[in-house]
Amino acid sequence: xxxxxxxxxxxxxxxxxxxxxxxxxxxxxxxxxxxxxxxxxxxxxxxxxxxxxxxxxxxxxxxxxxxxxxxxxxxxxxxxxxxxxxxxxxxxxxxxxxxxxxxxxxxxxxxxx
Ligand code: FES
Numbered sequence: 001x002x003x004x005x006x007x008x009x010x011x012x013x014x015x016x017x018x019x020x021x022x023x024x025x026x027x028x029x030x031x032x033x034x035x036x037x038x039x040x041x042x043x044x045x046x047x048x049x050x051x052x053x054x055x056x057x058x059x060x061x062x063x064x065x066x067x068x069x070x071x072x073x074x075x076x077x078x079x080x081x082x083x084x085x086x087x088x089x090x091x092x093x094x095x096x097x098x099x100x101x102x103x104x105x106x107x108x109x110x111x112x113x
Contacts, residue, residue, distance in 0.1 A: 035061065035078055036078075038060055038061050038062040038079060038098035038099070039061065039062025039063060039098065040062060040097050041059075041062050041067050041068075041096050041097070041098060042067075042096040042097065042110075043096070043097055043110040043111075043113055044096050044097075044110060045093035045094060045095060045096050045105075046067060046068040046093065046094045046095075046096050047091050047092075047093055048068065048092055048094055049089075049091050050084075050086035050089065050090065050092050051089050052086050052087065052088045052089045053085070054085070054086050055083055055084070055085050055086075056083070056084045056085075056086070056094075056104075057069055057070040057081040057082070057083055058070065058081060058083075058084055058094055058095070058103065058104030059071070059073075059074070059098075060074070060080060060081055060082050060103065060104075061073065061074040061077045061079035061098070063077065068094035068095070068096060068104070069081075082103045082104045084104050084105075092105060093106040094106065095109075096110065097109060097110040097113055099113065
């Protein structure tokens with residue numbers, strides 16, 4: 001097995017472009033896990049009882065196994081978790097479809113999907 005030169009490697013990576021829906025996935029850095037859209041986990045929000053002053057990290061990529069919160073699975077996806085700091089204790093509704101316009105909270109977008 002030979003080691004590709006920089007030019008060969010770039011050509012091979014660009015040859016891996018894929019059309020997904022109406023998007024082309026371009027992966028110029030060879031990050032196999034790069035994503036253009038988050039995974040939709042569910043079409044409803046997650047009600048969570050939060051505590052005033054606590055920080056929470058909402059999963060933006062949809063890969064986490066501890067939804068709605070980040071478990072580090074976003075590595076290489078191009079997504080980062082979104083911090084939420086509770087101002088008061090109570091129930092808040094974290095987005096489950098990962099397409100809210102009010103990250104990290106539900107804005108009802110799931111009803112249009
Ligand atoms: S696992 Fe999804 S943002 Fe971290």
